[in-house]
Amino acid sequence: MSAHRFNQPLSGNMMPRTGGPATMMRLPAAEGAEGLDACFIGIPMDIGTSNRPGTRLGPRQIRDESRMIRPYNMATGAAPFEHLQVADIGDVPINLYDLKKSVEIIAEHYRGVLAHDAVPLTLGGDHTLTWPILRAVAEKHGPVALIHVDAHSDTNEAMFGETAAHGCPFRRAWEEGCLQNDKVFQIGLRGTGYGPDDFDWGRERGWTCIQAEECWHKSLAPLMAEIREKIGDAPVYLSYDIDSLDPAFAPGTGTVEVGGLTTMQGLEIIRGTAGLKLVGCDLVEVSPPYDMAGNTAVIAANFLYEMLCALPGVPQGRQ
Numbered sequence: 266m267s268a269h270r271f272n273q274p275l276s277g278n279m280m281p282r283t284g285g286p287a288t289m290m291r292l293p294a295a296e297g298a299e300g301l302d303a304c305f306i307g308i309p310m311d312i313g314t315s316n317r318p319g320t321r322l323g324p325r326q327i328r329d330e331s332r333m334i335r336p337y338n339m340a341t342g343a344a345p346f347e348h349l350q351v352a353d354i355g356d357v358p359i360n361l362y363d364l365k366k367s368v369e370i371i372a373e374h375y376r377g378v379l380a381h382d383a384v385p386l387t388l389g390g391d392h393t394l395t396w397p398i399l400r401a402v403a404e405k406h407g408p409v410a411l412i413h414v415d416a417h418s419d420t421n422e423a424m425f426g427e428t429a430a431h432g433c434p435f436r437r438a439w440e441e442g443c444l445q446n447d448k449v450f451q452i453g454l455r456g457t458g459y460g461p462d463d464f465d466w467g468r469e470r471g472w473t474c475i476q477a478e479e480c481w482h483k484s485l486a487p488l489m490a491e492i493r494e495k496i497g498d499a500p501v502y503l504s505y506d507i508d509s510l511d512p513a514f515a516p517g518t519g520t521v522e523v524g525g526l527t528t529m530q531g532l533e534i535i536r537g538t539a540g541l542k543l544v545g546c547d548l549v550e551v552s553p554p555y556d557m558a559g560n561t562a563v564i565a566a567n568f569l570y571e572m573l574c575a576l577p578g579v580p581q582g583r584q
Contacts (some may be wrong), residue, residue: 269540271350274336278327284333288353289388289569290331295352296330298383302349303576305386305459305569306378307356308371311552312364313393313431315424317519319552323562324356324388326448326553331566341536343574351573354378364429368397369382375401384576386569389549391519392419395504396434402545403443406500409544410448411435412492414534416455416522418474420466431550439470439570452488452534453477453509456522477524485530502548503572506532507565515564517556528564535568539575546572 275291284289289305298304307324313542314320338456354389357369357374375398385550386397392415402409413419413520420439421513428437438444454464455477467474473495475488508518526534551565573579 269346271346272352273346276336279452279487285332287325288326289328289566290334292351292353298378298381300350301352301354301381301383302578303384303573304378305351305353305388307388308359308390308394309356310359310361310367310390310394310524311519312361313366313391313429313521315430315521317555317582319554320389320519320550321361322553323390323551323565326556326559326562327388327548327551327565327569328353329448330453330559333563334566334570338571338574341539343579344538345573345576345579348579349466351577355566356563357518360482364393368393368429370424371572372400373398376404377517379405383546384543386572387547387549388565388569389543389551391548391549392434392504392506393429393432395547396432396437396548398547399434399438399443400441402502403441405565408546410444410445410496410501411450412501412503412534412538413449413451413530414453414504414509414526415451416477416508416525417506417520418451418454418455418464419501435467445457445499448499448501449473450492451475452485453480453526455524458510461555467512480526480530481524484535486535486537489534493537493541498542500544501538501541502544503535504540505535505546505548505568507548507561508550513563517552518550519552519555520550531564532567532571535575538582539581542558543576548572
């Protein structure tokens with residue numbers, strides 16, 4: 266019998282890393298979120314993508330590469346599995362032939378998760394998925410603060426005349442009243458556009474849009490201190506697009522842009538959310554066909570673990 270009160274990842278000292286269950290961090294699998302404080306959920310979807318496909322394979326690859334992660338965070342002192350009941354609850358059964366139906370399927374699935382007061386940590390999947398998650402989260406918590414880390418603002422009115430697409434989720438979430446406009450932060454925006462208003466749409470609504478060039482060659486810890494102060498005790502959702510990172514670190518994604526964040530800056534952002542009232546997180550746009558060495562999925566798995574470490578109820582610092 267285990268001496269632990271909560272579920273534990275399968276240790277590499279008990280089973281070789283190349284074996285064991287194909288779950289996130291080799292955690293126990295669960296049928297649903299009942300009895301859980303937090304849960305990992307996959308959304309194997311790429312039907313909202315506009316360039317390279319393959320993110321439907323992202324959740325499975327992230328889980329595979331998560332097998333190396335150990336339970337104790339040596340940097341922050343966080344030990345999430347000593348304080349939270351966590352499991353992998355599998356994947357959302359989306360409709361790969363109908364994006365609009367998939368949006369509704371995702372929203373309904375997350376209503377069920379949130380009904381059990383579990384914090385969802387989502388493995389993506391293209392960025393369209395954040396819109397229906399935010400819909401369900403706002404139904405539960407009211408409008409939320411948002412920390413959105415991405416190369417792209419994802420505030421398009423439409424793509425090819427369609428309002429459901431991975432370039433539109435935050436425009437849709439705003440239209441549905443899911444966001445607290447004075448507490449929305451977009452970090453890492455960069456690249457080329459069709460005009461100057463590509464990044465200004467959010468600014469016009471009171472959002473704070475921080476382009477990648479403002480982040481170059483510096484620590485983002487001070488920025489995160491400012492963001493924590495501005496968000497305060499509001500419920501907050503963290504959405505992390507892996508293409509926020511420079512393609513030197515994360516080539517396995519669909520819409521790469523040069524001049525991105527470093528993995529160290531990504532860690533500073535995620536660790537900088539500790540102390541906030543995180544009510545949900547996602548890591549999206551991992552495309553294994555373009556991730557030949559698996560590095561992108563390795564980073565994604567570690568970032569999801571760091572999100573778990575930052576959740577309310579997980580003490581920070583060495584005890």
